[in-house]
Amino acid sequence: MLSGELIMLKTSHRGKVREFIVNVSEDGFHTDFGIIDLSLLLEKEAGDTVVSHMGQEFTIQRPRMPDFFNHAKRSGAPMMPKDIGPIIAYTGLNTNDTVLDAGTGSGVLAMYLGSIAKRVLSYEVREDFAQLARQNILSAGLGNVEIRCGNIVDEIVTLEERFDVVTLDTQDSKDVIPHVRRVLNPGGFLVTYSPFFEQTKDIRQAIDAAEFYDVRTMEFSEREISFSDRGTRPATARVGHTGFITIARK
Numbered sequence: 001m002l003s004g005e006l007i008m009l010k011t012s013h014r015g016k017v018r019e020f021i022v023n024v025s026e027d028g029f030h031t032d033f034g035i036i037d038l039s040l041l042l043e044k045e046a047g048d049t050v051v052s053h054m055g056q057e058f059t060i061q062r063p064r065m066p067d068f069f070n071h072a073k074r075s076g077a078p079m080m081p082k083d084i085g086p087i088i089a090y091t092g093l094n095t096n097d098t099v100l101d102a103g104t105g106s107g108v109l110a111m112y113l114g115s116i117a118k119r120v121l122s123y124e125v126r127e128d129f130a131q132l133a134r135q136n137i138l139s140a141g142l143g144n145v146e147i148r149c150g151n152i153v154d155e156i157v158t159l160e161e162r163f164d165v166v167t168l169d170t171q172d173s174k175d176v177i178p179h180v181r182r183v184l185n186p187g188g189f190l191v192t193y194s195p196f197f198e199q200t201k202d203i204r205q206a207i208d209a210a211e212f213y214d215v216r217t218m219e220f221s222e223r224e225i226s227f228s229d230r231g232t233r234p235a236t237a238r239v240g241h242t243g244f245i246t247i248a249r250k
């Protein structure tokens with residue numbers, strides 16, 4: 001492992017998995033299970049183990065986006081993986097793409113997009129939320145995600161940059177949509193996320209007025225299957241309604 005690299009330490013205690021994301025450094029990392037000398041990681045590879053001063057063994061892994069999703073600090077409701085997946089799939093997001101995103105919130109969607117795209121620019125109207133999202137993005141080691149504090153309704157009209165994908169997860173998306181065409185590259189995608197039917201209808205009207213094509217609004221559901229000695233069935237606790245995703249193309 002290299003100095004400064006982000007790694008995940010996993011251990012098991014009384015049948016429960018505990019995990020920590022840390023930077024490889026010369027420091028000691030304090031856990032309930034003893035102090036880990038992080039400089040030992042310089043000699044290690046993913047899959048190796050390291051032992052705390054209390055004798056607890058930790059397995060070393062490279063964290064991936066779902067790990068950052070689990071560890072991210074939350075300012076509000078972040079977008080869920082079940083909704084992020086279709087956004088990536090339906091827009092065909094790739095390593096050449098630049099993305100405009102708003103509002104940043106906890107930065108979860110921005111982080112997932114940034115783990116694939118060349119660049120993500122995300123606007124958040126609240127400075128405290130923008131600051132928290134910047135911390136999450138730093139923790140995920142993403143240097144290509146820029147968070148600006150500002151109201152996207154005002155800021156989008158001042159932007160000179162062009163984007164391949166625009167993602168909007170704000171209450172006032174309908175007021176942003178009339179300006180999206182100007183900042184989208186030809187063939188680019190607009191994606192909105194809206195929790196309510198009423199908001200979604202306003203979004204559809206704004207999209208129709210702005211002359212996009214291939215417009216579709218979808219809801220994605222997730223149903224986990226539970227396995228027990230009594231039988232196998234859909235889990236009774238589940239992710240319920242989150243939001244509607246509308247995708248449109250320039």
Ligand SMILES: C[S@@+](CC[C@H](N)C(=O)[O-])C[C@H]1O[C@@H](n2cnc3c(N)ncnc32)[C@H](O)[C@@H]1O
Nearest residue numbers: 078079103105106107108109124125151152170
């Ligand atoms: C539901 S959260 C977004 C969650 C985010 N997509 C994520 O995955 O973490 C909506 C965010 O939009 C911000 N917001 C609302 N209106 C905005 C605007 N006009 N411009 C920029 N940000 C805005 C809110 O402060 C809030 O943090």
